[in-house]
Amino acid sequence: MHRIAYTKLTKEQIAAKLGPVAERGPASVSPLATDFAGESLNVVTDDGPALSYKFSSNSKLSVAENGGRATHAGFGALEMDHICLFTHMIPGTQRGYVVVVDRRSKLATVIELWFSGYEDNREVQRQIYYGYIDGGGQPPKERHAYTDRLEGRGYHWRQDNGTETLEYYPSAGYSHFVELSRTGGELGFSAPSDYLKVDNDFFVYTRTECEFSGAFTAYVIDMNRTQKMGVRLGFDEADNLRYDLFRGRGDIVGQIARFEKFGDYSGDPIPGPKGKDGKPVKGGRRVYRPIKTMEKLTREQVAQIVKEHSTAFPPQTTSGGAAGMGSVNALPASDFLAGKTFTLRYDNGPVMEYQVASADELNWRTDGEGAWTKARYQAYEVAPGLFLMGHLLEGTPNHDGHIMAVDFHQGLVTCYNGFLNTPYFANEAGARTWFGVLEMEGIQPPMYRRHARTTEMLGRCITYSYAPGLTSMHLYSTPNTVSWIIFTPDGHGGMEWSGPGDFVKIRDGIYFMNWREEACNGTLGTVLLNLNIMHDAGIGYHCGTRGGLNMSRIGAVIRHAGKFEVDRYFQIRT
Amino acid sequence: MAQDKTSSRRAFLRGGAILAAPVAAVALPAVALADQGLQARIRRLEDEAAIRELHRAWLQRVNAGERAALPDATVRRIIWDHAGAPDNIEIAADGRSAVGSFDCAVEVEEPLPKDCTLGQMAHAQGHGSIRRAERRTLRAEYAKDSGTWKISRVDLTTPG
Numbered sequence: 001m002h003r004i005a006y007t008k009l010t011k012e013q014i015a016a017k018l019g020p021v022a023e024r025g026p027a028s029v030s031p032l033a034t035d036f037a038g039e040s041l042n043v044v045t046d047d048g049p050a051l052s053y054k055f056s057s058n059s060k061l062s063v064a065e066n067g068g069r070a071t072h073a074g075f076g077a078l079e080m081d082h083i084c085l086f087t088h089m090i091p092g093t094q095r096g097y098v099v100v101v102d103r104r105s106k107l108a109t110v111i112e113l114w115f116s117g118y119e120d121n122r123e124v125q126r127q128i129y130y131g132y133i134d135g136g137g138q139p140p141k142e143r144h145a146y147t148d149r150l151e152g153r154g155y156h157w158r159q160d161n162g163t164e165t166l167e168y169y170p171s172a173g174y175s176h177f178v179e180l181s182r183t184g185g186e187l188g189f190s191a192p193s194d195y196l197k198v199d200n201d202f203f204v205y206t207r208t209e210c211e212f213s214g215a216f217t218a219y220v221i222d223m224n225r226t227q228k229m230g231v232r233l234g235f236d237e238a239d240n241l242r243y244d245l246f247r248g249r250g251d252i253v254g255q256i257a258r259f260e261k262f263g264d265y266s267g268d269p270i271p272g273p274k275g276k277d278g279k280p281v282k283g284g285r286r287v288y289r290p291i292k293t294m295e296k297l298t299r300e301q302v303a304q305i306v307k308e309h310s311t312a313f314p315p316q317t318t319s320g321g322a323a324g325m326g327s328v329n330a331l332p333a334s335d336f337l338a339g340k341t342f343t344l345r346y347d348n349g350p351v352m353e354y355q356v357a358s359a360d361e362l363n364w365r366t367d368g369e370g371a372w373t374k375a376r377y378q379a380y381e382v383a384p385g386l387f388l389m390g391h392l393l394e395g396t397p398n399h400d401g402h403i404m405a406v407d408f409h410q411g412l413v414t415c416y417n418g419f420l421n422t423p424y425f426a427n428e429a430g431a432r433t434w435f436g437v438l439e440m441e442g443i444q445p446p447m448y449r450r451h452a453r454t455t456e457m458l459g460r461c462i463t464y465s466y467a468p469g470l471t472s473m474h475l476y477s478t479p480n481t482v483s484w485i486i487f488t489p490d491g492h493g494g495m496e497w498s499g500p501g502d503f504v505k506i507r508d509g510i511y512f513m514n515w516r517e518e519a520c521n522g523t524l525g526t527v528l529l530n531l532n533i534m535h536d537a538g539i540g541y542h543c544g545t546r547g548g549l550n551m552s553r554i555g556a557v558i559r560h561a562g563k564f565e566v567d568r569y570f571q572i573r574t
Numbered sequence: 575m576a577q578d579k580t581s582s583r584r585a586f587l588r589g590g591a592i593l594a595a596p597v598a599a600v601a602l603p604a605v606a607l608a609d610q611g612l613q614a615r616i617r618r619l620e621d622e623a624a625i626r627e628l629h630r631a632w633l634q635r636v637n638a639g640e641r642a643a644l645p646d647a648t649v650r651r652i653i654w655d656h657a658g659a660p661d662n663i664e665i666a667a668d669g670r671s672a673v674g675s676f677d678c679a680v681e682v683e684e685p686l687p688k689d690c691t692l693g694q695m696a697h698a699q700g701h702g703s704i705r706r707a708e709r710r711t712l713r714a715e716y717a718k719d720s721g722t723w724k725i726s727r728v729d730l731t732t733p734g
Contacts, residue, residue, distance in 0.1 A: 173699075270699040270700060270701075271700075286698060286699050286700060287698075288695055288698050288699075289698075290691075290694075293694070466692070468704060468706055469686065469703075469704025469705075469706070470686065470692060470693070470696075470704070472692050484691075484692075486692055486695045486696055486699070488699070488701055489701055489705070494695075494696075494699045494701070495695045495698060495699045497691075497695070517691060520691065521691050521694075523691065546689060547689065
């Protein structure tokens with residue numbers, strides 16, 4: 001989805017498609033809620049609109065905003081128990097509403113939606129207002145509210161319109177979704193989200209697919225029945241406007257740990273920006289926009305940068321990936337390889353010969369040919385006899401780096417071959433995975449056995465503490481996805497992003513993984529994770545104007561936050 | 575340089591008790607005030623009290639976030655460490671300069687680097703710095719100018 005070139009729709013294009021939909025109201029596969037004809041409803045919100053509704057049928061209403069002139073629009077409603085959700089647009093505008101009403105408590109939450117409110121017009125904007133149904137008498141004091149109570153939950157959802165997703169809520173301000181029905185679940189993606197508490201049984205979730213299609217989804221979850229009802233509004237990759245109500249049935253796939261203090265159930269951990277008057281900006285929210293902000297270089301620019309500035313493992317290096325402060329908790333470099341000569345023979349890759357001169361200098365050559373090339377390297381002993389090592393390959397056309405898990409006990413090696421000049425941005429790292437053997441005096445390499453890809457990490461969440469104040473959590477949401485979540489100072493899950501990854505089992509409890517920050521800084525991150533000691537060693541490979549081409553050490557003390565049981569939703573399990 | 579060592583935490587409390595009665599001191603018989611040693615001691619105590627007041631006012635400015643008062647751009651708060659070593663104010667024999675030493679807890683805030691993805695995300699969500707508390711020894715130099723004490727230098731060092 002991050003590779004779809006979504007059209008930059010104009011306001012006029014959006015208006016043209018929105019007009020008839022606003023008149024008609026949302027589509028729905030499931031029957032709409034009935035008995036609205038002749039009813040009226042007054043919704044009062046705090047610091048927001050007062051909405052006076054009159055329902056002429058189950059699909060037509062008139063609405064007066066703040067006592068203004070009534071406007072007629074199509075609408076649709078769904079109900080679950082005592083909760084009603086209805087939605088409509090305002091014809092002639094690019095605005096609309098989703099209203100969630102608790103018939104029992106008379107509380108209501110209004111989500112105002114609009115297009116053309118951001119530089120990318122197709123990205124749906126939202127503002128949430130809390131309020132109540134005004135039926136005369138004393139207004140209730142309670143309100144629906146932001147919460148972190150959904151944080152850590154994961155669901156498999158199957159909707160009435162055929163959409164099947166895995167949805168993870170590892171943050172109180174973001175979420176992660178995997179489209180099983182549309183993409184086969186190859187990759188997961190992350191989006192800013194709202195989590196609202198209606199009562200202990202019903203919660204509201206929203207997400208806006210910022211940086212992608214810009215579509216907006218909101219639904220009410222019945223936590224006991226594991227059902228949902230909701231609405232999706234936005235333009236798909238073919239620029240078709242979708243405005244759909246849906247119902248869904250789900251399965252809880254897990255609940256991972258939360259890291260707030262006990263008793264802290266607050267939500268909205270990354271509040272939006274405030275205006276000059278000190279009040280929140282309408283629709284304002286903090287969104288991680290890596291595609292917008294990342295540096296994008298051409299092949300020629302990359303070649304020049306590499307020529308001028310290539311470094312490997314400078315002291316306290318700072319660049320790319322989780323590097324920088326990422327080396328504070330890193331494992332120390334090892335001098336085990338100093339003085340050794342060995343060959344790494346990859347099945348579908350090169351034969352790499354090494355003469356290691358010291359703890360940080362080696363000489364390499366490929367396929368037994370040509371001159372030896374000197375390179376700076378580092379190696380970290382992650383478990384007895386098992387090393388993570390890496391070096392740049394000066395002079396290679398795509399500015400390669402090799403990052404290897406070398407097992408001197410088993411005679412096995414797996415290499416992540418990082419390279420540049422990838423199809424979208426030349427400074428965005430790609431990675432090949434090579435399996436092979438270690439040939440060295442005194443070691444008998446296996447003939448057939450190899451390290452192997454694994455799904456044992458699928459669904460796991462691991463926190464990585466690189467340095468004081470710098471902790472992230474990985475969520476391995478699909479067999480090919482690494483998502484990362486950062487925390488707020490009070491332990492809420494905050495912003496989240498994700499990229500493609502690879503997972504290789506090295507030994508019991510030890511995994512060699514990578515993630516590519518595609519359309520997001522372009523870094524290749526690798527970790528050799530040892531769950532036996534709850535520590536990893538890692539190496540980042542990155543190219544940019546500031547740091548040049550570099551390879552750097554990362555490392556963290558880890559915690560296991562839990563595991564989502566999602567194996568059964570993926571066909572290939574190893 | 576000969577200096578009178580006049581303060582430990584205990585000494586400060588004792589001095590405080592004496593300073594709490596300046597009116598009584600004025601009311602003492604003239605024969606007692608004639609004792610030069612006592613006069614010198616009172617001067618030292620008055621200087622020490624003035625320095626402590628100066629120090630307290632400065633700490634208030636620091637903890638209020640007054641940028642001009644910060645000894646270091648990363649410092650956000652300085653809190654007296656009551657579990658630390660006794661504080662010490664040494665006034666020079668000529669009464670024109672002094673050095674103070676105070677154990678304290680310092681809250682330091684440092685920006686996260688922006689050249690890594692996690693740092694960029696932290697900045698994007700409005701949490702682009704980390705705050706931590708550290709035990710430090712605050713060493714201050716004071717100078718008396720036209721009868722008024724001023725802070726001439728402040729250093730925060732890590733206790734040995």
